[in-house]
Amino acid sequence: MSYTLIYEPNAAAKTSVSEFKTLLEKSKDDVKIDTMKKILITIINGDPLPDLLMHIIRFVMPSKNKELKKLLYFYWEVCPKLDESGKMRHEMILVCNAIQRDLQHPNEYIRGSTLRYLTKLKEPDLLETLVPNVRQCLEHRHAYVRKNAVLALYSIHKVSDHLVPDADELIYRYLYDENDSVCKRNAFVCLGDLNRDAALQYVQDNISIIETLDPLLQLAFIEFVRKDSASNPSMKSQYAQLITEIIESPSNVVVYEAANTLTVLTSNPQSILLAASKFVDLATKEADNNVKIITLQMISNLNKAHPGVLQELSLEILRILSSQDLDVRKKAIEVTLKFVTTRNVEDVVKLLKKELEKTMSSNEDKTSEYRQLLINAIHQLAIQFVEVAANVIDLLLDSISDLNNTAAYDVITFVKEVVEKFPDLRQSIISRLVSALPAVKSGKVFRGALWIIGEYSLEDSSVQEAWKYIRSSIGEVPIIASERRALEGGNASEEYTNGSSEKASKKGPVVLPDGTYATENALTVEADSHEDSKPPLRKHILGGDFYLAAVLSSTLVKLILRLQRLQTNEKILNALKAEALLIMVSILRVGESSYVAKKIDEDSADRILSYIKFLNEEDDSAVIESSFLDDTKEAFKAQIESAEAKKAELEAKTLHQNAEQIDDAVSFRQFDKDGGSKSTAVDDIALDSDSGVKKEDLSSRLNKILQLTGFSDPIYAEAFVKVHQYDVVLDVLLVNQTTNTLRNLSVEFATLGDLKVVDKPATANVGPHGFYKIQTTIKVTSADTGVIFGNLVYDGQHSDDSTIVILNDVHVDIMDYIKPATCSESQFRKMWNEFEWENKITIKSPIDSLKQYLDELMKGTNMNCLTPGAVIGEECQFLSANLYSRSTFGEDALANLCIEKQTNGPIIGHVRIRSKGQGLALSLGDRVANISRKAKSHSVSVI
Template sequence: MDTPCTLMIHFEKGSAAMANVINSDLEGSDVAAKAEAMKRAVTLLVNGETLPKLFLTVVRYVLPSEDHTIQKLLLLYLEIIDKRDPAGRVLPEMILVCQKLRDNLRHPNEYIRGVTLRFLCRLSEPEILEPLVPSILENLNHRHHFVRRHALSAISAIYRLPHGDKLIPDALELVERAVASEQDASARRNAFLMLCLCAQERALVHLFSNAQRVTQWPDLLQMAAVDLIRKVCTSPNRADKGRYIKILSSLLSSPSTALVYECAGALASLSSAPTDGRAAANTYTKLLSSQSDTNVRLILLDRLNELRNSHRHVMVDVVMDVLPALAIPNLDVKRKVLDLVLGLLTPRNVKEVVVYLKKEAAKTKSGEYRRMLLQAIHECAVEVPKVAGSVAHLLMDFLGGTNAAAAVDVVLFVREIIATTADPKLRLSMIRRLSDTFYRIRSSRVCSIALSILGEYSLSLAEVERAISTIRQCLGDPPFSTVSTDGETTDPSKPAQPMVNSVTVSSRRPVVVHADSTLSAATEAVSTPSVTPVSLASTLNLRSLILSGDFCLAAVVASTLTKLVLRLQEVQPSKAEAKKACTGALLVMTSILQLQSSS
């Protein structure tokens, strides 16, 4: 097995062999082989190899080449290698490289000039750059904008080096003239950026002298102006901040979405005036409705959320402009929109928000989105209690929905409103509405919570009687399992018997539990409150759940009936009616026990 030292020796031998192959290819005359060898050399250098003997081969055989691909690879190679010896002096071979660079800067092909100027932006050796400065300055007047653009970048990079102002003493004047006379947008931007970095006051003078024409500048130059304004307006007591904000406001009408976004952010961060905050908020909302990229929308919502913290009084007025973003199909966007809107609720806008959320909840078919909307409506009611009544009545329509989690949220919210409201009319209407919609509930947990609400908060005689009637109608006729005279027990999962004149008729003679707890065979049909035959199957939700084996729900039914009967005995003046209700409740409970024992 090879040790680490052995592996290192093998690696060094492999690297030396690779260097020999590269040298051999570079010394050949095949242009394609030279280009491939240069690619391998650059890759090895980037990966940490030194290849010390390769530089002389490159100077001899690659430097004179006129092929554009090889020239580009040569510049990459020169950018990577160490250009100084161990003593810190520039390598003598760099004299030949400087001559080649000077020739490239005067090359008739503008591409060679441009890539060479771009390479010089990444050099930091004054000994190499100094003889090239006159050739660099000559390119400021080149006919092609590609060359002028990179010439300005090279001047900016050289001037920002230590002692770079000595290499090009008049660089600022040259660049200032270029800003005023240059026609190419990118070249003009490069010149303006140099003024912003190296002579900020000159850049501000140019900006203010063209304040009326800033809207006519190219997008790239306008973006640089916005960055400059951000930088110089960091001082809170700057006297001329109003002039900068006026420029930013004028740029908000630009067709460039990137520029408009940056201007809105600058306005929001630099000004606390309501007009500027409203302009930024309106800009973000317009971009939110016009952009199709989900990531951009999420970023815009984050900016609006930041604006809510600094300009809340302004954001309250644009809540209804943000809500249309709920039409975006992405759930993350919907969630951020709802979070933003819920953070801006006031008694003045809550009604409009609730109406909009109601419409969204009514038309959506997505279970997850509907649950988000229901939770948002719940928070609206908690934040502004005066809308709790209308909100609660709306939410009760979703108790019978197929989304069990949303239905649980709704019934818990209903319980919270009933328990905390100080308005007796609201409590009474909610109890009545819950009784009327109870038959639509299909979830066992929701039924249990709704039953506990009816048992706990049905206080008056009418409420108690309505609650008992609702439970009896949803249970259907006891018994829940029928026992024939010969001792056979029917299958409780079978459908209920058909209705004849609103009376349930059993095909067999069931065992009936009397008030004195004795059992006898029934000889007559047991009457129940009148229920339409068509709606019978849809109203017996409690019966179907209990027959499916949910005896926890059956225990809740028994507990609720016990509470209601005891309360009825307190509020019912007729002792006969109270005793009748008690008998009916006992009949239901014994029927449940009979069903459990027969299962």
Template sequence: MTVETQQPAYTLVFDPSRSSSGYTVSDFQKALERGSDEDKVATMKRILVVMLEGNPLPELLMHIIRFVMPSKNKKLKKLLYFYWEIVPKLDNEGKLRHEMILVCNAIQHDLQHPNEYIRGNTLRFLTKLREAELLEQMVPSVMACLEYRHAYVRKYAILAVLSIYKVSDHLLPDAKELINTFLIAETDPICKRNAFVGLAELDREAALSYLEEHITSIELLDPLLQAAFVQFIRKDATLTPALKPQYVELLIDLLGSTTSSEVVFETALALTALSSDPSVLTNAASKLVDLAVKVFDNNVKLIVLDRIQDINDKNPGSLEELTLEILRVLNAEDMDVRAKALQISMGLVTSRNVDNVVKLLKKELQNTVSHSEKEKSMEYRQLLIKTIHTVAIRFAEVAASVVSLLLDFIPDLSSVAANGVISFIKEVIEKFPHLRSDILESLLAVMDNIKSAKAYRGASWILGEYAESNEEIQRCWKHIRASVGEVPILQSEMKKLANGAEDEEQATDKSESKRTGPIILPDGTYGTESAFDAVENPDTEESNSRTPMRRFVLNGDFYTASILASTIIKLVLRFENVSKDESVLNALKAEGLLILVSIVRVGQSSLVEKNIDEDSLERIVCAISILMDESDPAEKKSERELVEMAFLDATKSSFKTQVALFRKKNAKLSARNLNKTAEPLDNPIHFRQFAQANSNVAGSDMIEEDLQLALKGDTEKASANSVISKLKKIVPLTGFSDPVYAEAYITTHQFDVVLDVLLVNQTRETLKNLHVQFATLGDLKIIDNPTSTNVVPHGFHRLTVTVKVSSADTGVIFGNIIYDGAHGEDAHYVILNDVHVDIMDYIKPAKTEDENFRTMWNAFEWENKISVKSQLPSLHAYLRELVKGTNMGILTAAEALGEEDCRFLSCNLYAKSSFGEDALANLCIEKEPSTGQVVGHVRIRSKGQGLALSLGDRVALIAKQSGKVKLARI
């Protein structure tokens, strides 16, 4: 009987020089015949690399037996055993090759070698051998190694016994008793661990009895044996649910007593797989948190945090007590670790612990300001602000304190972080109306210190929308008046410049009257003074001392001035609704007109860095006309209602809609996550007490299922559409009239493409020495070219070619078929059709934040702009075709795309490739009223040129396909 075994994993050999592609079999044979041991080591490495890439090189077997196997060089012997792992040991008929008898004799000598490391290396090789005919002759030598004095030999000998029994139990019928006896007598911890693993796999009862004997002293055992016990317990509890309570108690005791990080990790995972008790899960997760804090490797921290998140996903609400404990991981310097810890903690925040969480986040935020010299401090600060934003929106009781805290930090924040704070305040002030007055007061107190124009525009919008009472409007107006400074701006700045010129002349006269010459120090030496140290920049100091709006205007930022104009209109209209004081209203209008006219005048002068743009000028002039029209007593009521709707109702209602959509989106996401772990009402309930003794109620081992999924993938999903997908990916390489018909089935993996080529001899003669040569264009590389063969008349031949893919650029595979002519004729050639590698297999739609999209858009230097001209019926139809053709995800909200029959459409798209490349796209299209065509542009940006060009080709292909003429009738 032969026990079913898994395919062994081959040892991988790295080749630093990729020059092996130029070597032939004869070159390898000559190098093995004539070279020294050092040359043979280099040659063996090249041979191993070629064989691991798919070429078996059967012609080299005898040369390696003759010229490599007799050598006593340790490096060469190690490489030789790597070669024995992967060399084909059976012939075409499935029988053992005769040359392997010589190999078997050499292996037996190595099993009896006086050097224990050669013995151990040979025994390790036997664990990867699956040929029973070879192993049969090794059994006596392996048995002798079980009693060898050195533990290095014994630890591999016991694994070899297990492997031989799994290949064929007839070779070692008493393997179970042998391993059990070895385990009882063994003293080395590694050998005991290997023996217990083998015993657990072959004889469950014997392993259970051994575990019971050592259950009282399990905390004193070696960590390797403890980990083996944990693995056995997890698997056995799945098979025998009756023992699960006892196993859980044992694992809890082991978790509390062990000091090994590996055992802590394995025990915690086993507990989460065996129990759903909240106290047990909390205990296991607490140990995992301690492990994440203690270890130094950031990759280990991320793995542990992922396991904690899995526990929370499968058992929602069970880890609420550990929210602050998980935030201890923020001490790590790695941003990915910090982001992961914050993500997990935000899912655990409740009204009971939100105060403590916010206090801790405040402390972390203060530390980022005090340690601003550290790298990535700015990025971490933005992450903390975003997290605090998320918490405050969910819990009203902390919103007020969070707003005041973040506003205090605004002067020290970057432009992006400050804008994030203002966006957060927008949402808070809309969601919690009772906090509006306090928030406005706090915002007005810090607006003078805002350095970012974008953040200041957001703050101005808040003033215009939410200042509703008489007192609030007047306080906002005082800030605007102080922020603009002395008006008219042009005349006051010209006066300052004139006064500054006079002061400069006086300073020049004083400097000329000073004594010039070298400086003599007290010790009698001459001192030097750098002119660079004495230079002052009065322009910079003066610019920093200006009020915010005045600084923005003089720097040429007139878009902010146009937002200020809208704020002034809103304040005037709202004051007119809430107050009947005509004198104050007229004063507000007059001051507003003076400020706006002053901004326009200075924008058209040479005093500013750049003149005012047309859009901003139009908006400011429109605001001036509205203020002038407000003083017209003959104004119609309908005109006033239209102005109020545009300024007082439209923008606030749009923001309310946006906030509501964001809440709805978050609610859907939470419901989707909860639905993953929810139990349907009609699921049957299993009572273990009512089940039979041998029934498996516990279900399958989730950890083992995850491991199999990682090894084999989702086999059910892959087999569902296997036939259809194969038919779609068959590409004809030659025509039916060619002497050789060839077609290829293309299989796309993550980093390579496999061509399964079928050749058909359509002639009545045998095609001798037929071989296929492939070459590539682009970032593709042929791993191995197939060897030549003879094809009988009307015969078939299959071959496999692997092509390595290194980026998502467009790649082309081309080649030809060559075979010898009859009676000394020249060789015949059949040219193959080109195979274009579909980059869409490597591009997947993705999501990202708008800020991150803008940052990448500015950073990426390669842009491909494609003109759009399509006959599709609507703009949304073209967008759907674009998404389908480029595999990109739409970042713009569906509500912002407009109706199906809209005339203008603009949106952003984003995708990531399997190689980590980012692809950005912006679509701006419209429908021409005269022709009805969809026209516009698609701009694609990426870090590399190839991806931008490849996606541009896909966009151009969409236009070609949509422009085809469809045949209606003949």
């Protein structure tokens, strides 16, 4: 079923029949063209204008203007052809004669367009006299005429089969005589609907040459097979063999449709594998990125329906990584990870390794994001398959110096998880990590690495190896004394090599190629060489990274306590403890000196002081040892278990949604009353999708109706606001509350914010106490607070007099465009650092509990809490959590909540919101402020 939508600019200004007649009598074709357009609009909008038929026959039909002739055929399609008694109007005889002349016209395009019109004509009385001319057109020399003649013959037979009783035989013979591909395709489609057996016979006759047929005819065969297999399931196996032949076509469109149909016709693993391999070929060959993503999604769907069949395609799918588009690469990796098993995991990891090595020397855009994708994929494989974990760790730690800070931190996070999950690999991983640390440049990566060393150096040799590296990377202590000597002119290399007596060779003057001496700034050269010669940890400490210094101190305490638990020699233990105390005291002293880029913060200073105190405690050593060596590790283990439980819960939920319930009704298409008829044959592919459409609850519309004018205004107006993807649709009801006709009534809308009015409502005349409905669409481009305002205008008693009624404002709720979302911790931190707009809202709320406030905040802002176990019971009076949401337009919104519950007092704290654009941050800030102002609900007792 097709529809024609016509926009009428002004419904109130209507032309009378007499005016139309006068305009048609004018000789100029331009005037007639405009008049015919107005006539067509009027007829389509419900006024048939029967009195105009003879005028159009007299003054328009003789014209040779091509555009006017085209409009004339539109008119024949919609004009009233029957009189009041239901009989054919006599004027239509003249029309029929004109159509006959056009069917015999020497111009092939006029013949073809006339034949196209006949496909829309449904009156047998008119068609009866035209059938001989249509049959003659089947033999016309031009293909444009023949292809439309076939369709016209088919539609005439559908209107009344006695007009062309031998239509199927005629088309069947025509198929063998025709050479044009489009004509043959049209003929076969018509034959398939008219005579299934004849169409099947034609397919059988062409099986031997089916691979060489034109792609259009091959597509027609596939469509016929798909429909016929629904009504004749017994033919599916034979049809599957036929599609297997067609699937080797050189046309990519045919290959896609054939592969898609083959997956419906059969569940044979070989056929499914063949279809999937064709999808992979399409994704590799096609240049369009959308095609690549669609075919990859088809492969993913096939894997869901036929698990375990497509495993051997994993390496083939990874060939798609040669594409430059990041979304395609992401989709290819996502699909491949579903196919990986113990048999092919090593090959997949090798290929991903090669891709990772390529990114090290690549300068393409988004290389860092692609590298992160590869690291995450390798991470998942290593966690899932222990046999490749060790090799993967070596590869990633070898390349850590070439990665950016984000990717390097992802590697450290990955190492954390592997060390916890695979105890047998701990010692080798710790040793490998220590040897890779000299190449690390980021303080964040150092912090993660030091935490791993402190928690999982469980053997004496591992502790000693880690201690040796830490000691060498700090340099000479006390730090202040050595820095002072270096600035006073001492030999830096001697100091930083921890007592080495080797002197640095003096640099002589540099002679340029032209024989002159190069000039250098002595202070700059000395400062640069001094900075480069510093060990890595010392450089970070002097740069002001005292958070790293606190983590370093914690690691030293853990290593000392570990040696105590391992019952190391008392003499060695005391020496290491003294060295650890010296390092921590040295860090505290240099943090207060002028040698650092910024002074030490109170939090880091307090932490380091507490670590010094712990090392000197003798009474509570058991409690301290348990806290440092056991509790933190158990907390990390619980975090990993929680993440795995969430993942398993999500998989179980997905499985439950896709599973068929045991008590669901079984539908047998053969027992359906219309199941066997050809007219109701349904495509199996269409049946795979959920066709159930939820009916709208009409009572819920009442909650979204907004009053635009007052009850005492001459016009009462109200609007129903409906949000549809990127649009806001306003259904406005206007009620004339006066006893006069309101002429040229129009509604004018304007917007503030990222909104744009797409169409202007039509003008109309509304009678006394009459109703009038209009609809307007407003395009939304971002999740920002928007306001729609406007007014009503209608003419008064005099032509130059108009009345204006101001409408109430309509505020667009941004919550309709913001949905809860999830992201990893590293992605959250990366976006937090990148986004420049921040909105900080101070909170003072009377809500009873922290958990209740968090729930209200998530509900009111449509944000998802990313912090696991943000609220554990009510014994804690503090809450800190990260929240995340994403708008329909791809905008990210981040929030950090820090609140505390005062004793017998309100909840106080603040929420910091960050986003890339200002509007989203401000809009969400307003929502947070509204939530904080909510008062406690009071119970009302009946007296």
